[in-house]
Amino acid sequence: MRNRPNDRGLAEKSLxxxxxxxxxxxxxxxxxxxxSLSCVDILNVLYNRVLNVSPENFGDPLRxxxxxxxxxxxxxxxxxxxxxxFYPESELETxxxxxxxxxxxxxxxxxxxxxxxxALGHGLSVAAGMALAGKLDDAPYRVFTLLGxxxxxxxxxxxxxxxxxxxxxxxxxxxxxxxxxxxxxxxRDVMNNExxxxxxxxxxxxxxxVDGHDFAALTEAxxxxxxxxxxxxxxxxxxxGRGISFMEDVGKWHHGVPDDEEYAAAIAEIDAQLAAxxxxxxx
Amino acid sequence: MHSAAARETAAALGLELGRANLEIFxxxxxxxxxxxxxxxxxxxxSRGSGKLGPFGKALPRQIVExxxxxxxxxxxxxxxxxxxxxxxxxxxxxxxxxxxxxxVKNDIAYSDRPVCLVGISAGVSYGALGxxxHSIHDFAALRALxxxxxxAPADNRxxxxxxxxxxxxxxxxxxxxxxxxxxxxxxxEQPFARGKARLLRDGGDLAFIAxxxxxxxxxxxxxxxxxxxxLQCRVLSVPFIKPLDEDAVLAAARECRAVVTAEExxxxxxxxxxxxALILAAGMPCRFRAAAIPDEYTVTGSQADIFRHxxxxxxxxxxxxxxxxxxxxxxxx
Ligand SMILES: Cc1ncc(C[n+]2csc(CCOP(=O)(O)OP(=O)(O)O)c2C)c(N)n1
Ligand SMILES: [Mg+2]
Numbered sequence: 001m002r003n004r005p006n007d008r009g010l011a012e013k014s015l016x017x018x019x020x021x022x023x024x025x026x027x028x029x030x031x032x033x034x035x036s037l038s039c040v041d042i043l044n045v046l047y048n049r050v051l052n053v054s055p056e057n058f059g060d061p062l063r064x065x066x067x068x069x070x071x072x073x074x075x076x077x078x079x080x081x082x083x084x085x086f087y088p089e090s091e092l093e094t095x096x097x098x099x100x101x102x103x104x105x106x107x108x109x110x111x112x113x114x115x116x117x118x119a120l121g122h123g124l125s126v127a128a129g130m131a132l133a134g135k136l137d138d139a140p141y142r143v144f145t146l147l148g149x150x151x152x153x154x155x156x157x158x159x160x161x162x163x164x165x166x167x168x169x170x171x172x173x174x175x176x177x178x179x180x181x182x183x184x185x186x187x188r189d190v191m192n193n194e195x196x197x198x199x200x201x202x203x204x205x206x207x208x209x210v211d212g213h214d215f216a217a218l219t220e221a222x223x224x225x226x227x228x229x230x231x232x233x234x235x236x237x238x239x240x241g242r243g244i245s246f247m248e249d250v251g252k253w254h255h256g257v258p259d260d261e262e263y264a265a266a267i268a269e270i271d272a273q274l275a276a277x278x279x280x281x282x283x
Numbered sequence: 284m285h286s287a288a289a290r291e292t293a294a295a296l297g298l299e300l301g302r303a304n305l306e307i308f309x310x311x312x313x314x315x316x317x318x319x320x321x322x323x324x325x326x327x328x329s330r331g332s333g334k335l336g337p338f339g340k341a342l343p344r345q346i347v348e349x350x351x352x353x354x355x356x357x358x359x360x361x362x363x364x365x366x367x368x369x370x371x372x373x374x375x376x377x378x379x380x381x382x383x384x385x386x387v388k389n390d391i392a393y394s395d396r397p398v399c400l401v402g403i404s405a406g407v408s409y410g411a412l413g414x415x416x417h418s419i420h421d422f423a424a425l426r427a428l429x430x431x432x433x434x435a436p437a438d439n440r441x442x443x444x445x446x447x448x449x450x451x452x453x454x455x456x457x458x459x460x461x462x463x464x465x466x467x468x469x470x471x472e473q474p475f476a477r478g479k480a481r482l483l484r485d486g487g488d489l490a491f492i493a494x495x496x497x498x499x500x501x502x503x504x505x506x507x508x509x510x511x512x513x514l515q516c517r518v519l520s521v522p523f524i525k526p527l528d529e530d531a532v533l534a535a536a537r538e539c540r541a542v543v544t545a546e547e548x549x550x551x552x553x554x555x556x557x558x559x560a561l562i563l564a565a566g567m568p569c570r571f572r573a574a575a576i577p578d579e580y581t582v583t584g585s586q587a588d589i590f591r592h593x594x595x596x597x598x599x600x601x602x603x604x605x606x607x608x609x610x611x612x613x614x615x616x
Contacts, residue, residue: 030411071415096411098584098592103413118415119378120351150328153350182351183328190328191350 069123086112121154150182164231165204212236309334357386376402376418406547423552435495444475478526486515490535541570
């Protein structure tokens with residue numbers, strides 16, 4: 001595995017990822033801004049600290065797997081995969097354009113993508129199948145999937161949750177990007193599904209709720225299975241639109257595309273944070 | 284959506300650019316719901332996409348939200364209908380007709396619950412979001428169910444009439460709406476009626492039989508062929524894929540030298556195959572082409588890109604028709 005970046009290194013990466021997410025959404029004129037920004041830190045920790053996945057080992061049956069069930073946050077995934085070396089980031093110039101393989105949801109035509117997603121409520125089942133194959137083959141890899149909190153209203157998730165516990169898939173980790181918003185509004189108002197910890201626990205999962213923007217806490221929760229013999233549910237408390245003051249926790253940014261002024265303001269906020277980070281004395 | 288040449292053709296025909304059918308649907312539904320407290324909209328985190336924000340604000344007691352759970356959406360709609368509610372279940376067509384297919388089959392069609400299933404952003408309206416978000420299987424899947432009407436309005440007027448029809452209908456119904464602004468069709472005073480096609484233009488050289496958002500392209504192609512080739516093309520708008528207007532389709536096959544169908548759907552199982560089977564069974568010799576999305580990994584792009592790529596625009600349909608007309612002329616010569 002690559003050298004493990006420290007928290008400061010990750011902080012810088014997250015700022016650059018956010019900058020890129022906004023750039024490509026602005027460029028394509030479409031995208032799921034809020035949910036991409038809320039999961040950037042999670043993907044950052046996964047791809048830079050946890051997953052044994054790289055362009056070199058992507059064909060290796062023993063690699064770890066990541067399935068992005070909340071496929072709409074594709075811009076975050078595409079940016080992180082570019083940083084992981086799967087393709088030059090400049091290829092995202094074609095995002096959503098005629099004849100591009102960079103569609104507005106993850107597809108396996110894009111190097112590094114494990115599974116086509118976009119219809120919510122599929123990833124956990126597929127990830128459970130991948131994890132079950134690992135158990136059947138006695139292979140040591142781990143499988144991760146990222147779910148939205150609104151997405152958990154799909155009943156298929158709970159069918160998969162049952163299977164995960166039934167087959168004792170401790171090589172499976174479900175991460176919930178729990179930003180408490182979906183399209184219509186607050187998840188608790190649209191279709192309440194809390195307490196999520198108790199639901200997953202009742203289904204037989206080991207559960208941890210963490211700050212989804214805290215690299216150390218995410219690393220701790222993700223680097224090992226939470227408990228032997230049980231699948232892990234990591235409920236990452238996040239903020240939709242994270243990192244841009246006027247987008248944070250504001251529902252309309254779910255698929256809002258910034259206009260020129262908003263884009264300039266957002267980039268300025270990120271650049272100021274990058275500059276501040278550069279000033280800090282390295283730890 | 285349209286090329287400069289197509290826009291010119293539309294202008295020459297005096298066609299005006301209207302709004303998205305989705306907006307007309309939402310406005311008409313609100314108007315009907317204000318007059319009928321028994322009318323309910325059921326949504327699955329889809330009220331924004333369904334333009335039902337104003338409906339939710341105006342009539343909060345007449346909108347039922349189920350969250351991101353399309354199977355539950357259809358089941359709950361069936362239950363509400365069983366108690367006499369006039370139910371419109373509104374969700375993106377791609378999820379409503381695939382994920383909830385068994386609920387549609389058993390809870391709505393088989394159990395005969397007169398729910399109106401509203402598939403929003405249908406066909407390839409969601410263009411670049413990719414195949415998860417396309418519904419180019421819905422006609423095929425739903426046609427295979429007994430006791431379910433299927434309609435795809437082609438312009439704002441058909442859309443409004445379809446919603447009014449749905450509110451009265453006692454038969455389960457699937458309505459399909461796109462989200463692009465549409466030209467109004469040159470429609471003589473023909474009522475919108477269950478199972479009836481509308482004759483938008485008469486002619487005997489060739490017939491275009493089209494549905495939903497492809498109809499305007501057929502109208503423009505007919506005009507284009509009249510100008511450039513002197514061909515007189517008939518154009519039928521077929522809002523009802525089921526029940527199909529068999530008389531109108533057979534008359535077109537009998538009276539025109541060739542038939543071209545057009546639909547925003549995969550070539551399998553949609554309007555084209557329905558017409559082909561009907562014409563063949565009637566024993567009619569007919570030059571025939573189905574313009575549709577082929578059975579391949581769908582190209583990435585906007586709805587307009589996808590229409591252009593697969594020949595569903597004025598230019599593409601005119602080309603298909605011309606090739607067919609010429610091959611039939613060669614055969615008869
Ligand atoms: C089966 C399905 N239904 C509906 C949608 C449309 N949709 C896309 S994103 C979204 C809201 C998702 O909310 P959440 O899961 O909380 O994700 P996040 O807040 O992280 O964006 C919806 C309803 C979909 N993609 N798939
Ligand atoms: Mg959410």
